[in-house]
């Protein structure tokens with residue numbers, strides 16, 4: 516886990532346009548965060564490894580290693596929050612960013628104020644679950660085990676590595692087995708109320724959770740899609 520030791524949250528801004536990264540840094544610092552910048556993917560990975568930032572703001576278009584590849588690689592050793600920036604509005608690109616394990620994304624041009632607000636939402640997210648269940652509880656559904664206190668997930672005895680967002684989503688579902696949770700309800704539980712992103716983000720993260728759990732959406736053991744509404748966790752037997 517990354518940690519702030521009670522100090523200001525540390526944010527690394529990875530962006531090759533110095534004017535933009537400078538502006539973002541200024542806004543983050545005004546909001547009381549400790550920000551630094553980096554202009555390319557390889558040095559970003561090195562910085563993330565040595566400095567363990569709490570949040571990485573990651574531009575998709577970088578020289579050399581692009582943002583998606585940086586995100587993929589950092590996910591092998593870090594669970595920091597990743598906010599992806601993309602210059603292209605096409606869904607494919609933004610989805611690609613999320614496929615690599617980003618927590619949220621913004622399309623350029625964006626308001627630095629909104630970026631700061633979204634980062635604050637990520638940082639405010641409850642670490643022990645969004646619905647107030649006791650942290651020491653262990654949830655079991657079929658072969659799925661989820662332990663909030665250690666943020667451990669297992670399927671049929673094998674550990675499953677989830678990002679923070681994926682874990683929080685799964686936890687929100689597993690805490691209310693058998694109950695249909697709307698996308699909005701899941702967003703409130705995971706990203707917090709008043710989050711400005713779109714509902715589609717939930718579908719993308721759920722798809723990753725399913726893939727990692729080995730759960731077939733057409734014949735689910737764990738996460739059921741309720742058309743037009745949201746998702747439902749299988750009841751424990």
Ligand code: CA
Nearest residue numbers: 531574576577
């Ligand atoms: Ca760029």
